Amino acid sequence: MRYQLAGLRVSLLIHAAVLTLIFSVSRLYVTPPLSVAIDIGILTSAPDAFKKDLQGQVVHQLKRLAKRMEVAKTVVPPQEKLSETPAAENPLSKQGELTTQKTLDEALNSGEAASRNSAAVVVGPVFDAAYLKNPKPQYPLIARRMKLEGTVILQVLVSSEGKPEIVRLGKSSGSSVLDQAALTAVQGWSFIPARQGNDPISAWVDVPLRFRLVD
Amino acid sequence: MNNESTNIASLWKLTLGIFIIVIGYATAVFGGGVQTLETVEITDSTENLVGSADSATEGTIMPKQIEDRPLLRTGEILEDVPGLIISQHSGEGKANQYYLRGFNLDHGTDMATTMAGMPINEPTHAHGQGYTDLNFLMPELLSGVQYKKGPYYADQGDFSAAGAVIMDYRNVLERNIAVVGMGTEGYRRILVVGSPELAGGHLLYGFEAYHHDGPWVNPDNYNKLNGVLRYSRGDGQNSFSITAMGYNGTWNATNQVALRAIDEGLISRYGSLSPTDAGNSYRYSLSVEGQQTSENGITRENAYVIKYQMNLWNNFEYDLEDQVNGDQFHQYDNRVTSGFNVSHDWITKLAGLDMVNTIGLQVRNDDINPVGLYHTVDQQLISVTEQDHVIQTSGSIYVQNRFQWSEKFRSIAGLREDYYYWDVMANNPLNSGEAHGSLLSPKLSLIFGPWEKTEYYINAGQGFHSNDGRGATMRVDPLTGEPTSKVTPLVRAEGLDIGARTAVIPHAQSELTFWALNLGSELVFDGDHGITTPSYASHRYGLEWANYYTPTSWFTLDADLALSHARFVGDPVGPYIPGSPEVVASAGASVDSIDGYLGSLRMRYFGPRPLYDDDSVRSNASTIVDARIGYKFSNNWRIFLDCFNLFNAQVSDIDYFYVSRLPGEPPAGVADISTHPADPREFRLTLAANF
Numbered sequence: 001m002r003y004q005l006a007g008l009r010v011s012l013l014i015h016a017a018v019l020t021l022i023f024s025v026s027r028l029y030v031t032p033p034l035s036v037a038i039d040i041g042i043l044t045s046a047p048d049a050f051k052k053d054l055q056g057q058v059v060h061q062l063k064r065l066a067k068r069m070e071v072a073k074t075v076v077p078p079q080e081k082l083s084e085t086p087a088a089e090n091p092l093s094k095q096g097e098l099t100t101q102k103t104l105d106e107a108l109n110s111g112e113a114a115s116r117n118s119a120a121v122v123v124g125p126v127f128d129a130a131y132l133k134n135p136k137p138q139y140p141l142i143a144r145r146m147k148l149e150g151t152v153i154l155q156v157l158v159s160s161e162g163k164p165e166i167v168r169l170g171k172s173s174g175s176s177v178l179d180q181a182a183l184t185a186v187q188g189w190s191f192i193p194a195r196q197g198n199d200p201i202s203a204w205v206d207v208p209l210r211f212r213l214v215d
Numbered sequence: 216m217n218n219e220s221t222n223i224a225s226l227w228k229l230t231l232g233i234f235i236i237v238i239g240y241a242t243a244v245f246g247g248g249v250q251t252l253e254t255v256e257i258t259d260s261t262e263n264l265v266g267s268a269d270s271a272t273e274g275t276i277m278p279k280q281i282e283d284r285p286l287l288r289t290g291e292i293l294e295d296v297p298g299l300i301i302s303q304h305s306g307e308g309k310a311n312q313y314y315l316r317g318f319n320l321d322h323g324t325d326m327a328t329t330m331a332g333m334p335i336n337e338p339t340h341a342h343g344q345g346y347t348d349l350n351f352l353m354p355e356l357l358s359g360v361q362y363k364k365g366p367y368y369a370d371q372g373d374f375s376a377a378g379a380v381i382m383d384y385r386n387v388l389e390r391n392i393a394v395v396g397m398g399t400e401g402y403r404r405i406l407v408v409g410s411p412e413l414a415g416g417h418l419l420y421g422f423e424a425y426h427h428d429g430p431w432v433n434p435d436n437y438n439k440l441n442g443v444l445r446y447s448r449g450d451g452q453n454s455f456s457i458t459a460m461g462y463n464g465t466w467n468a469t470n471q472v473a474l475r476a477i478d479e480g481l482i483s484r485y486g487s488l489s490p491t492d493a494g495n496s497y498r499y500s501l502s503v504e505g506q507q508t509s510e511n512g513i514t515r516e517n518a519y520v521i522k523y524q525m526n527l528w529n530n531f532e533y534d535l536e537d538q539v540n541g542d543q544f545h546q547y548d549n550r551v552t553s554g555f556n557v558s559h560d561w562i563t564k565l566a567g568l569d570m571v572n573t574i575g576l577q578v579r580n581d582d583i584n585p586v587g588l589y590h591t592v593d594q595q596l597i598s599v600t601e602q603d604h605v606i607q608t609s610g611s612i613y614v615q616n617r618f619q620w621s622e623k624f625r626s627i628a629g630l631r632e633d634y635y636y637w638d639v640m641a642n643n644p645l646n647s648g649e650a651h652g653s654l655l656s657p658k659l660s661l662i663f664g665p666w667e668k669t670e671y672y673i674n675a676g677q678g679f680h681s682n683d684g685r686g687a688t689m690r691v692d693p694l695t696g697e698p699t700s701k702v703t704p705l706v707r708a709e710g711l712d713i714g715a716r717t718a719v720i721p722h723a724q725s726e727l728t729f730w731a732l733n734l735g736s737e738l739v740f741d742g743d744h745g746i747t748t749p750s751y752a753s754h755r756y757g758l759e760w761a762n763y764y765t766p767t768s769w770f771t772l773d774a775d776l777a778l779s780h781a782r783f784v785g786d787p788v789g790p791y792i793p794g795s796p797e798v799v800a801s802a803g804a805s806v807d808s809i810d811g812y813l814g815s816l817r818m819r820y821f822g823p824r825p826l827y828d829d830d831s832v833r834s835n836a837s838t839i840v841d842a843r844i845g846y847k848f849s850n851n852w853r854i855f856l857d858c859f860n861l862f863n864a865q866v867s868d869i870d871y872f873y874v875s876r877l878p879g880e881p882p883a884g885v886a887d888i889s890t891h892p893a894d895p896r897e898f899r900l901t902l903a904a905n906f
Binding site for chain 2: 136137139140141142144145146147148149150151153155172174175176177180204205206207208209210211212213214215
């Protein structure tokens, strides 16, 4: 009974995912894909994607989705982000975050069952928390001496290989020393590229770096 | 396979629900524009000086250190500066005696002290050149105490040869604090400080009432009232503040006494030979400070006006000069000090290397009307010895280039020009006149490293102190009427530091420095006039070793040692400089807190000093241990007991050697040690509440 119920839920979820996909495809034809930053996340239904190992991908993407939502929920206060970067809207609406989480948890608990179903969901690009493992910029000595602090927001075009193709200043910290330190560090970083279906694509992302001196 | 057929209605509900959720999610994530990643935090510690300091003897005392230290006197907040000794030869309302780098700095002759951008040293002061009264400070409000030893810093001018101490208050307190303290020897203290938000900024307020008698037969009855009000806006990068401060103190003074009077049983150890010696002082200031950070760098500016007054009645020689009326004299200083400082740092790169160019302008004016010396009996005026109106103006401009030549080498080159003008309107027209002086002071610091978290510093530079403006126009001695020669108004100092700083031991910082300092003329205490007067040239060298260790957040350990060698050049009596300490050591441990318990133990060793130029008379060393034990009931309540002079050492705060005459002694007087005994064991209980 319990097994059957779990199977039902997964099945429903997959159906819903397919519906989402269809919905997304319809949107895709309204807005040109990938032409502007806003579109990087839009899902596509390139036929090839369906032919590839969809069974594994669904679970994989769902896990990443859940992980990402947890990261987003615990680490990034949405209001603060909104106020800092009005240009980049909060990727997670509050209600979506709360309600989806429960369903996803349930789905993941029965992930094995899902793997035997051959429906597909394609989740958009996920820059997950892995980028935090990149080496942080050194606090410039001159900035420490001059007691400079501030937040830099860099705009980074992440290539499909996960490399920063273009790194440019989105919002200055107020001092060029910190801006420069951030630019230099991020130029050497690796990212997890955005994905269109199963294919990595290049996309813009905002990277905030906060320089702070403590006692 | 699934149960779709068993309950179609609920199935569709679920499907629809999930559909909506997933659509909502997809739209939220991908419909909104560029993603913003999690903020990357890059933090560094301001305490970490390896890589950013200009010398091995530059540092900052953090508020936590000040909080953990039992303070017998307000000025003891500066004793966290390695090698610095705070003492007192008179009533507690008077400026402290300072000792640093082999100097008896008297009341601050060669140590420049500033608070919120306002200079504290008073030039052409009635009692002592560079007089530095710290009693108006509220330790609980300090954001830290920055110190820089030696004449190597372009932004430091007058009185900074031995070192500079830079203080300011916090704009915002983490918590409002109320303190009630009671103790032996008449200690009472009430303090309330807070910083509520106001109109987009913060209003910092502080109020302190303080009373202390001391062990004296003639109690100090030191009463002080202290207030601070500051409105500030902004953050560490861009800020503005306006501050009003007010201090008023009155006290009786038991000055140093001739040792023979105690030995012969004329007075007890804590007795007085001139019970009407006393003083009072006030200081009111209004100041503004601002800082702007932009792409071009940092601009800082501040301006201030200070109204200051001091009256002192002292008798250091008893019946030597006037065997009928005695030698009590009154010193009166009444002045308005105003000034401003502006500086700009251009933070740039040259050939890809970090560079900061700085230009600064400092202007100060003292209108002292009058600065006076009077002969009194029991504070009653007998005659005016000297009463002058002095206007003293100084203007200074400095430039500095800070350049990071490579990852392991940086340099700081500075040039400073100081210009002084005195207009003395003396009660004796012979001593009236105008005087000018100017000096150019170059400074250079070379810093190598860090290697293994260790840096090496070479600092060389020139600095100066000004002399009392009255000396610059003086033709006759106001006391004796005899012809006298004018003094050089600006006295050159030149120094060299070779030092190292390491953080190679985790959680520890250690600094070792060899230093040397030559001074064109030494300012020494003159008992006749009760002031400091210019004396012979001097040379000094020494070694300083400072260690600070914080293995955990609740435990700190520090230990400092300073050795110095100081000699006059050309003194026919002998090369020894009276009062110059040869060894100073201090060590302390603080716990704050384990299971609510807090405590600290501090030891201070103040080594022997020559008291006379030929080293025929020396002072004894003193070791004083202070202790604190306390308990934190919660985050909001704290109680602690301070014990000063835990082992009740019968030692002296300060010793002098000069001629004085007790009633009945020969007219020529008797050369003897004059001593001011240190406070015996004293307890203070303090209850502090956060609200």
